[in-house]
Amino acid sequence: MIVAVDCSVFGFDGQHLKILLIKRGFEPCVEEWSLMGGFVQPDESADEAANRVLKTLTGLSGLYLEQLQTYTKVDRDPIERTVSIAFFALIDIHQYEQRLNDQFHAEWFKLDEIPDLIFDHPQMVQTARQKLRYKAALHPLLFELLPQRFTLPLLQSLFEDVYETKFDKGNFSRKIISTGMLIKQKEKDRAGSKKGRFIISWIKNITGRTFTPS
Amino acid sequence: MIVAVDCSVFGFDGQHLKILLIKRGFEPCVEEWSLMGGFVQPDESADEAANRVLKTLTGLSGLYLEQLQTYTKVDRDPIERTVSIAFFALIDIHQYEQRLNDQFHAEWFKLDEIPDLIFDHPQMVQTARQKLRYKAALHPLLFELLPQRFTLPLLQSLFEDVYETKFDKGNFSRKIISTGMLIKQKEKDRAGSKKGRFIISWIKNITGRTFTPS
DNA sequence: GCAAAAGTGTTTATGCTACACCCATGT
DNA sequence: ACATGGGTGTAGCATAAACACTTTTGC
Numbered sequence: 210m211i212v213a214v215d216c217s218v219f220g221f222d223g224q225h226l227k228i229l230l231i232k233r234g235f236e237p238c239v240e241e242w243s244l245m246g247g248f249v250q251p252d253e254s255a256d257e258a259a260n261r262v263l264k265t266l267t268g269l270s271g272l273y274l275e276q277l278q279t280y281t282k283v284d285r286d287p288i289e290r291t292v293s294i295a296f297f298a299l300i301d302i303h304q305y306e307q308r309l310n311d312q313f314h315a316e317w318f319k320l321d322e323i324p325d326l327i328f329d330h331p332q333m334v335q336t337a338r339q340k341l342r343y344k345a346a347l348h349p350l351l352f353e354l355l356p357q358r359f360t361l362p363l364l365q366s367l368f369e370d371v372y373e374t375k376f377d378k379g380n381f382s383r384k385i386i387s388t389g390m391l392i393k394q395k396e397k398d399r400a401g402s403k404k405g406r407f408i409i410s411w412i413k414n415i416t417g418r419t420f421t422p423s
Numbered sequence: 424m425i426v427a428v429d430c431s432v433f434g435f436d437g438q439h440l441k442i443l444l445i446k447r448g449f450e451p452c453v454e455e456w457s458l459m460g461g462f463v464q465p466d467e468s469a470d471e472a473a474n475r476v477l478k479t480l481t482g483l484s485g486l487y488l489e490q491l492q493t494y495t496k497v498d499r500d501p502i503e504r505t506v507s508i509a510f511f512a513l514i515d516i517h518q519y520e521q522r523l524n525d526q527f528h529a530e531w532f533k534l535d536e537i538p539d540l541i542f543d544h545p546q547m548v549q550t551a552r553q554k555l556r557y558k559a560a561l562h563p564l565l566f567e568l569l570p571q572r573f574t575l576p577l578l579q580s581l582f583e584d585v586y587e588t589k590f591d592k593g594n595f596s597r598k599i600i601s602t603g604m605l606i607k608q609k610e611k612d613r614a615g616s617k618k619g620r621f622i623i624s625w626i627k628n629i630t631g632r633t634f635t636p637s
Numbered sequence: 638g639c640a641a642a643a644g645t646g647t648t649t650a651t652g653c654t655a656c657a658c659c660c661a662t663g664t
Numbered sequence: 665a666c667a668t669g670g671g672t673g674t675a676g677c678a679t680a681a682a683c684a685c686t687t688t689t690g691c
Contacts, residue, residue: 210463211424249424251424252497254495254497276492276493279508290465360670362670377656378670379655379673380654382670382671384653401669403663403668404660405662406669593645593681594681596643596644597645598680616643616690617640618642618687619643
């Protein structure tokens with residue numbers, strides 16, 4: 210039986226949450242859109258395979274990566290029996306290097322504009338999205354989508370896009386600050402706002418802290 | 424590559440949460456304790472395989488079954504490269520039929536008295552336990568461990584054993600009742616208590632309701 | 638009657654929501 | 665000066681925690 214990995218890669222461009230898809234260059238289903246994936250090699254675990262695939266696609270290592278679920282329907286691959294271990298990854302979209310892009314014809318898609326995907330990839334994307342929402346409500350996850358230094362309004366717009374709702378800025382601010390995971394810098398970011406927003410950065414290595422957005 | 428399933432089967436005997444383990448009757452690691460598992464056949468999905476395995480072990484179909492995680496370390500099986508899709512299942516321990524038991528030398532173990540297990544099964548058990556706690560805090564899951572008709576004090580002792588803590592009976596009662604998922608019966612259960620406890624039953628098919636224990 | 642466990646009520650504390658208000662700056 | 669978006673303060677509401685109280689029965 211063949212064992213594959215498929216990755217739902219999420220990014221945030223400042224406006225919308227997006228997912229990275231590639232146009233397949235090989236059979237079956239050439240020229241159709243799909244998640245980035247690959248086969249698990251004899252000398253690697255699935256996690257290693259997923260990291261390898263992501264490195265190949267984005268040029269980046271050490272991305273936030275989490276195993277989602279394994280898809281095993283008998284006929285999910287029309288050619289040969291294949292089980293696929295689905296992952297989702299979070300990436301700072303601005304670190305994504307365009308140069309490797311062309312090789313795979315990769316593109317970022319807004320989540321409500323996803324094209325038809327091969328096999329059971331639509332289901333993987335949906336599950337990835339659900340898990341992202343579910344987990345981000347309790348864990349500091351979405352920071353992985355932002356640069357090291359960002360602003361609170363930007364973080365809020367990310368949460369609002371992920372949860373498709375609006376949050377009260379006062380309550381949002383208090384909730385996020387109260388986690389103790391953010392450090393307010395002295396500098397402000399003055400682009401696109403009359404006042405300016407304080408830059409904040411994220412303490413990545415606090416373990417065990419959880420929070421819910423308001 | 425070989426694809427297997429392994430199931431962490433939980434039960435509740437009225438006192439403690441327990442897990443069902445078997446003594447392996449075949450190589451490798453004969454006579455050692457392990458989770459109940461099996462190989463995914465060419466004509467079945469992993470879910471079907473897990474259900475088949477559970478049916479073989481317990482004689483029961485339609486158990487609560489959920490995919491946990493897939494274990495893929497290269498050398499996790501010393502004989503041949505095998506990936507294992509781990510599941511956890513919840514069972515009303517009293518429906519478990521002893522007759523099929525002997526075939527596998529199955530036994531229930533308290534979670535703090537689990538013997539050495541083969542391969543990465545200890546990790547599977549730990550992850551299963553974590554997921555059970557995590558999910559039961561938000562979803563009506565633990566009812567699956569009880570008979571159709573049970574009492575509130577019994578439910579509370581189940582929660583207390585799962586979370587290794589004590590809950591206030593008043594607050595617990597209100598919280599559980601407020602979910603609207605329980606029906607208080609007219610009858611009482613008079614065994615082992617001076618007053619008696621009202622029997623309650625569980626409305627299984629309410630979707631979307633969630634709750635947190637107090 | 639008394640002990641023991643079931644079940645109910647009540648007070649207090651906490652946290653969340655909504656919304657009003659102030660602040661800094663570009664035009 | 666004023667419009668705009670950033671940031672802070674606060675009153676009211678809803679929920680949760682702690683604990684006192686009542687009920688029912690076996691002994």
